[in-house]
Every structure is written in structure tokens, then in C-alpha cells.
Amino acid sequence: MTPTNPLAVVTGASSGIGLELARQLAVRGFDLVINSEDQERLDEAAAQLRAEGGQVTAIAADLRRFEEAEHFYDAVTGTSRPVAVAALNAGVGRGGAFLETDLADELEIIDLNVRGTVHLAKRFLRDMADADEGRLLITSSIASTMPGSFQAVYNASKSFLQSFAQALQVELKGSGVTVTALMPGPTETAFFHRADMDDTKVGQQEKDDPARVAEQGLDALFAGKDKIVAGSVKTKAQEFVNKVLPDRAKAEAHRKMAEPGSGENGS
Known part of the structure; x- marks a missing residue:
């Protein structure tokens, strides 16, 4: 039987924001192709998502590696279905002094x-441009707006993604393809544990709900917005503060939040 639902692709979908993006896309009537590196966790996520209805295909691939990223893309195109939404969410961080x-x-x-x-x-944007239709969501971060003391490379990577998304928006203006940057703040996921940041102030503070972040991100995507600072009022206020603070002051503020041990001694 020919599928009637549109197809969405979500990377980093085994947990956290990625899993919530996939879940809410399923609720909105999309079939899914989901990805993460860990096949077991990905299969568990797929089982959860199938409960929301629609088809779910789980393809494990380590997107750090060219051949595996190509394998993942080939597997998606092998469905012979156009990708209506691609949510490029896979990411990793590491805390500590550079x-x-x-x-x-x-x-x-x-x-x-x-x-x-x-x-x-x-890969996906070329296909979307050929069809003159499609939506791309890139998970950037509120971290893209500040120098990341004790997360220097992570914050820089998110600044790259923010700039990248903005450039693509200009290049694709007037076409049927849109690009939206999702900019969450600290969110209740396994990110901080995996980044070895459990003992930092930011690692221990109250964080945003990933379901709320995903919902706001998808609302912005389907509204054709360039970007969305998603999460709580506190997170949205942080973007405004970052706009007016000098870079050195932002870096110092980030140091107090991300320095190892700061969650234990309160500094």
C-alpha cells in the first residue's frame, strides 16, 4: 500500500529533544525515519514512537563518519519517498578547560x-530544492550567542550552526524550502551527564522541558520562521541579555555556570 503520510527524518532521536521532535512529528501525522548511533536505544525509541501511529524506521549510523552518514542518507532515499521535514538534531558536548x-x-x-x-x-537540501518543497530544522543553541568558557568547542560548534542556518535562509529565499534554527537553553536531557558536567552549576540547575522545546521548535518550523529561542521565559530572556553584554562579560558569566566543581561549591 502506498504511504499517505508525509515523511520526516530526525537525527539524534533516541532521547532528549530529538526523541520529542520525533514524537510530536508523529502526532502531527508524519511517518518517521529516525537515527542515532546506538541501535538498542534507537529501537527502544522507535517502539515508543510507533505507539503514536504512523510508520517508524530506525537506522543506526555514526554521523561523525562520512561513510555512515552516506549510508544513512542512502537508506532514507531508498524509501523512494520525498523528505518533507529533516530535523538535524544530533549533537554532543564536553565540559572542561580546553x-x-x-x-x-x-x-x-x-x-x-x-x-x-x-x-x-x-544531501537533503539538494533534494528539497529539486522538488521546491521541504523544511529543514537545525538544532543550534542559546550557547551560539556567547563564548563558551569551559565549553569552548561546543559553543563554537553551535555558533557555526547558527551562522550556517542563517546563510542557508538567504540562499533559499523565495524558494519552497525553509530553514529554521532551533535554539534551546539548558534542557532536561542526558546531555550534561554525557558531557561530564554533572558537578557544574548549569548541570545542576532546573532545566527546560524537552517536550516544550520540541513543540516550540516545530511550531516555528511550520510557521516558516528563521529561528526560535525555545524553552522557558528565563531562556528567552537570556538571549536578550547576551545581545547587550560584551563578549568578555558573557564568557565570564558562562565560566561561572560551566566551570567544573562550580555546582558543588556554589561559585
């Missing part, structure tokens, strides 16, 4: 957050 963190960890951030996103954006 001089002390492992180079391999920093390069992993660049490979997944930057390289993997650019790779799939190139």
Missing part, C-alpha cells in the same frame, strides 16, 4: 555537530 580536555573528544564535537550536520544538510 587545555585539559582530550583532543579526541573535541574533534568528536566538531565531527558530529558541524561535519555531520553539514553533510546531511547538503
Whole structure:
């Protein structure tokens, strides 16, 4: 039987914001192709998402690696269905002073957050442009608006994605293809634990609900907006503060939030 639902692709979909993006796309009537590196966790997510209705295809791939990103794209195109929505959400972070963190960890951030996103954006956007139809969501961050003391490479990667999204918006203006940057603040996901930031102030503070972030992101996507600072009023206010503070002051404020041990001693 020929599928009647539109198709959405979500990367980094096994948990957190990615899982909520996929869930809410399913509720909105989309079939899904979801991705993460971990097949077991991805299969668990797929089982949850199928309960929302629609078809769900789970394709594990490590998007840091060119061949696996190509494999994922080929698997999507192998469905012979146009991609109506691509949510490029996969990302990773690492806390700590740049001089002390492992180079391999920093390069992993660049490979997944930057390289993997650019790779799939190139593939999916060309297909969308050929059809003159489609929507691309890039998960940037409120971190893109400030220098990231003790998260130097992570924040820089998100600044790249924000600039990248804005450039694509200009290039695609007047076409049937839209690009939206989703800019969440600290969100209640496994990110901070995986980034080894449990003992930081930002790691221990109250965080935004990933379902709320995803909902606001998709509302902005379907409204054709360029960007959305998603989450609580506090997160939205942070963007305004970042616009008026000098970069050095922003970097110092970020240091107090992200410095290892700051959650334990309250500094």
C-alpha cells in the first residue's frame, strides 16, 4: 500500500529533544525515519514512537563518519519517498578547560555537530530544492550567542550552526524550502551527564522541558520562521541579555555556570 503520510527524518532521536521532535512529528501525522548511533536505544525509541501511529524506521549510523552518514542518507532515499521535514538534531558536548580536555573528544564535537550536520544538510537540501518543497530544522543553541568558557568547542560548534542556518535562509529565499534554527537553553536531557558536567552549576540547575522545546521548535518550523529561542521565559530572556553584554562579560558569566566543581561549591 502506498504511504499517505508525509515523511520526516530526525537525527539524534533516541532521547532528549530529538526523541520529542520525533514524537510530536508523529502526532502531527508524519511517518518517521529516525537515527542515532546506538541501535538498542534507537529501537527502544522507535517502539515508543510507533505507539503514536504512523510508520517508524530506525537506522543506526555514526554521523561523525562520512561513510555512515552516506549510508544513512542512502537508506532514507531508498524509501523512494520525498523528505518533507529533516530535523538535524544530533549533537554532543564536553565540559572542561580546553587545555585539559582530550583532543579526541573535541574533534568528536566538531565531527558530529558541524561535519555531520553539514553533510546531511547538503544531501537533503539538494533534494528539497529539486522538488521546491521541504523544511529543514537545525538544532543550534542559546550557547551560539556567547563564548563558551569551559565549553569552548561546543559553543563554537553551535555558533557555526547558527551562522550556517542563517546563510542557508538567504540562499533559499523565495524558494519552497525553509530553514529554521532551533535554539534551546539548558534542557532536561542526558546531555550534561554525557558531557561530564554533572558537578557544574548549569548541570545542576532546573532545566527546560524537552517536550516544550520540541513543540516550540516545530511550531516555528511550520510557521516558516528563521529561528526560535525555545524553552522557558528565563531562556528567552537570556538571549536578550547576551545581545547587550560584551563578549568578555558573557564568557565570564558562562565560566561561572560551566566551570567544573562550580555546582558543588556554589561559585
